[in-house]
Amino acid sequence: MANKKLSEAKNAKNDEFYTQYEDIQREVNAYLEYNPDVFRGKTILLPCDDPEWSNFTRFFAQNFENFGLKKIISTSYAIESRNIKEGYQLSIFEMESPQFDEDKTKTHGKIFTLTRDSNKSGVIDIDDLEWHYLEGDGDFRSDEVKALRDEADIIITNPPFSLFKEFLAWIVEADKQFLVIGNQNAITYKEVFPLIMQNKMWLGRGFKGGAAHFINKYYTDYATASDHREGMIRVSGVVWFTNIEHGRRHQPMSLMTMEDNIKFSKHKEVNGNPYAKYITFDALDVPYSDAIPKDYKGIMGVPKSFMGTYCCEQFELLGYEREDENIVVGIKNMPEEFLEVYRQQGGKGHYTKGMKMLCYYDNEGNAKIPFSRILIRYTDEWIKSHPEDFKA
Numbered sequence: 402m403a404n405k406k407l408s409e410a411k412n413a414k415n416d417e418f419y420t421q422y423e424d425i426q427r428e429v430n431a432y433l434e435y436n437p438d439v440f441r442g443k444t445i446l447l448p449c450d451d452p453e454w455s456n457f458t459r460f461f462a463q464n465f466e467n468f469g470l471k472k473i474i475s476t477s478y479a480i481e482s483r484n485i486k487e488g489y490q491l492s493i494f495e496m497e498s499p500q501f502d503e504d505k506t507k508t509h510g511k512i513f514t515l516t517r518d519s520n521k522s523g524v525i526d527i528d529d530l531e532w533h534y535l536e537g538d539g540d541f542r543s544d545e546v547k548a549l550r551d552e553a554d555i556i557i558t559n560p561p562f563s564l565f566k567e568f569l570a571w572i573v574e575a576d577k578q579f580l581v582i583g584n585q586n587a588i589t590y591k592e593v594f595p596l597i598m599q600n601k602m603w604l605g606r607g608f609k610g611g612a613a614h615f616i617n618k619y620y621t622d623y624a625t626a627s628d629h630r631e632g633m634i635r636v637s638g639v640v641w642f643t644n645i646e647h648g649r650r651h652q653p654m655s656l657m658t659m660e661d662n663i664k665f666s667k668h669k670e671v672n673g674n675p676y677a678k679y680i681t682f683d684a685l686d687v688p689y690s691d692a693i694p695k696d697y698k699g700i701m702g703v704p705k706s707f708m709g710t711y712c713c714e715q716f717e718l719l720g721y722e723r724e725d726e727n728i729v730v731g732i733k734n735m736p737e738e739f740l741e742v743y744r745q746q747g748g749k750g751h752y753t754k755g756m757k758m759l760c761y762y763d764n765e766g767n768a769k770i771p772f773s774r775i776l777i778r779y780t781d782e783w784i785k786s787h788p789e790d791f792k793a
């Protein structure tokens with residue numbers, strides 16, 4: 402249900418939910434554990450933010466000295482330009498500032514910067530933020546914010562969901578380090594997967610349990626009672642995308658042999674069932690990432706959630722397959738007779754015989770078309786260094 406809410410958010414272009422402090426801290430810690438100096442001497446830009454309310458600004462400002470930062474720049478988007486305008490509260494901080502302007506506050510974005518101990522308290526922290534109105538509304542696509550992007554070393558934010566592709570292209574064009582929140586579905590966007598394949602981008606440590614709670618004033622939360630948190634919306638399938646090194650992506654997955662998976666897997670589709678081979682491509686279908694056999698040398702199709710555990714020394718990415726843009730070499734057309742069986746068995750997907758899709762018959766003869774697989778195989782280096790696993 403939460404996913405439905407997110408797609409409604411996408412359609413309505415409503416992008417107003419905010420990230421929790423503890424989620425930012427947990428993620429940033431992954432980069433610090435890998436390299437304690439990752440932020441030293443760096444200028445961080447936090448765009449698409451709302452600095453007075455934002456936990457991104459608060460988190461980095463409070464850790465300014467600790468991380469050895471050079472500068473924080475945080476920008477907000479004018480309330481009049483947002484898709485949801487109601488419910489916005491002016492902060493006391495802004496209203497009491499000498500530069501407060503009743504008109505500009507609605508139509509102009511704001512910029513907050515932190516570089517020095519401006520209040521002479523002896524420490525550089527959130528109370529030293531200095532601000533003014535931007536010339537424009539703070540749109541990340543404006544020349545004004547682009548110039549800030551070009552000045553920064555690292556760009557960090559939870560961007561508007563409805564503009565994710567555009568936002569990512571905006572970062573990539575500038576060739577900066579980044580850490581941004583997005584939906585797991587973005588992994589197989591044609592604008593995204595090639596970057597992941599070329600090792601120019603990967604997933605971060607991730608939210609606890611694969612779902613995130615965002616601070617929410619506008620949406621109804623449909624999370625079950627045990628998952629519901631007051632004032633929050635629970636969204637599943639949310640991930641961090643980054644090009645900053647962290648340890649998890651170098652940690653190999655610990656896996657069982659094919660035989661042991663079939664004997665012991667906790668997944669009923671795997672337990673007791675030989676793995677299926679696609680009929681349109683020479684590869685094995687692996688319905689769960691933790692069921693990847695540790696002794697299979699060939700190509701395997703795995704779900705997108707695999708990217709959250711992907712270790713680049715262990716596996717190589719070969720491509721992906723999607724109903725609408727199957728971007729992989731050599732997947733053949735689905736045979737007509739397969740589609741006939743699929744329809745006879747009540748399959749309702751919008752598939753036609755010309756489509757190049759991964760598909761297979763399961764052990765009971767059911768025609769299956771898995772949802773959006775990523776194609777992987779063990780790297781040659783991995784196979785060479787694990788001869789005991791790849792005897793055959």
Ligand SMILES: C[S@@+](CC[C@H](N)C(=O)[O-])C[C@H]1O[C@@H](n2cnc3c(N)ncnc32)[C@H](O)[C@@H]1O
Nearest residue numbers: 416418419420449450478483540541559560561
């Ligand atoms: C998902 S919210 C996240 C806010 C904040 N970064 C956080 O995580 O707490 C995205 C924010 O981007 C703003 N936004 C929407 N379109 C924008 C645009 N074109 N340029 C800059 N900001 C935009 C929205 O108003 C919203 O405040």
